[in-house]
Amino acid sequence: MDAQLKQKIIQGISSGSIIPYLGSGALAGSVSVADGTPIPADSDSLIYAMNNGSAMAPKLMYEFPRAAMNLELKKGRNFITRTLNRIYAETKWTRSPLHQWLATIQPHYIVDINRDTQLQGSYSNRPHTLIVGLARIGGTDYRFKLFSYADGSYTETTPEAVDASLPILFKPMGTPAPEANYVASDADYVDYITELMGGFGIPAFLKEYRIGKQYLFIGLRMTRDTERMVLSDIIYAADKPTTGWALIPEPNDKERRFCKKMGIEIIEADATALFASDAALVDAYPELQVGC
Numbered sequence: 001m002d003a004q005l006k007q008k009i010i011q012g013i014s015s016g017s018i019i020p021y022l023g024s025g026a027l028a029g030s031v032s033v034a035d036g037t038p039i040p041a042d043s044d045s046l047i048y049a050m051n052n053g054s055a056m057a058p059k060l061m062y063e064f065p066r067a068a069m070n071l072e073l074k075k076g077r078n079f080i081t082r083t084l085n086r087i088y089a090e091t092k093w094t095r096s097p098l099h100q101w102l103a104t105i106q107p108h109y110i111v112d113i114n115r116d117t118q119l120q121g122s123y124s125n126r127p128h129t130l131i132v133g134l135a136r137i138g139g140t141d142y143r144f145k146l147f148s149y150a151d152g153s154y155t156e157t158t159p160e161a162v163d164a165s166l167p168i169l170f171k172p173m174g175t176p177a178p179e180a181n182y183v184a185s186d187a188d189y190v191d192y193i194t195e196l197m198g199g200f201g202i203p204a205f206l207k208e209y210r211i212g213k214q215y216l217f218i219g220l221r222m223t224r225d226t227e228r229m230v231l232s233d234i235i236y237a238a239d240k241p242t243t244g245w246a247l248i249p250e251p252n253d254k255e256r257r258f259c260k261k262m263g264i265e266i267i268e269a270d271a272t273a274l275f276a277s278d279a280a281l282v283d284a285y286p287e288l289q290v291g292c
Contacts, residue, residue: 012214012216019235020216022113023114025219025221026099026218027039069186080184088116101275109170110170111172111234113173120177129166130154131168131206132146132174135187142200146159170206192230197233210237210238216247217231217247245266
């Protein structure tokens, strides 16, 4: 990455004008404390983790939501929740180098489409607002829950009560904490994306805050339609003509076309380009494995 561009991006993240948008590659380098296995994050690793380490039929291996839908139909929706809780709440993982780096900056607003709790851990020393995506629920038009973090614990809150001056952590695909809510299966994504497009997936204070912002997409391959649809709505009203930048090693033609359409400039590098001056973090960062 060009040194001048790197400085611009880091300054933008620090000031809040550039929003980090984290994909599965943001968890590269995070491993089990018990046995050193990598944390399931991308599509294939999640499918293996959900299916007792075994592959599924090729058509189901295409992407995680499809495989999760198949397992939900066979074993029930609670099976998906229990399994994701086992992975992300009951197993201890080391922190990824990228999350270690972001914790030193603590940006005002971050979007994290992973389902783990490392981002929340980075802000455990200060008050913040957590937005958690929801799907297929009754009793509300919204597809999110809001939590206020203070004094070491979360409390559910309302859009009207949110202090917009506090950091905002957006977990659209869910998290196990403070309560388990996930967007995982095809049916979840259909419901969530439909309501997101209708304006019910993002609180009003965030819709206002995001206007004119730019984004840095980290560890996210722009190859899956579901993820691209979620991305398009979450970054709505971004700055133009440059919506932001995407760190994508060896981008394919599909990614190039999508990024050009969205006004996203591709940087052909992985996340180590952000913290290349920190040898300890670089050494802990493996070859990037991303895509969902």
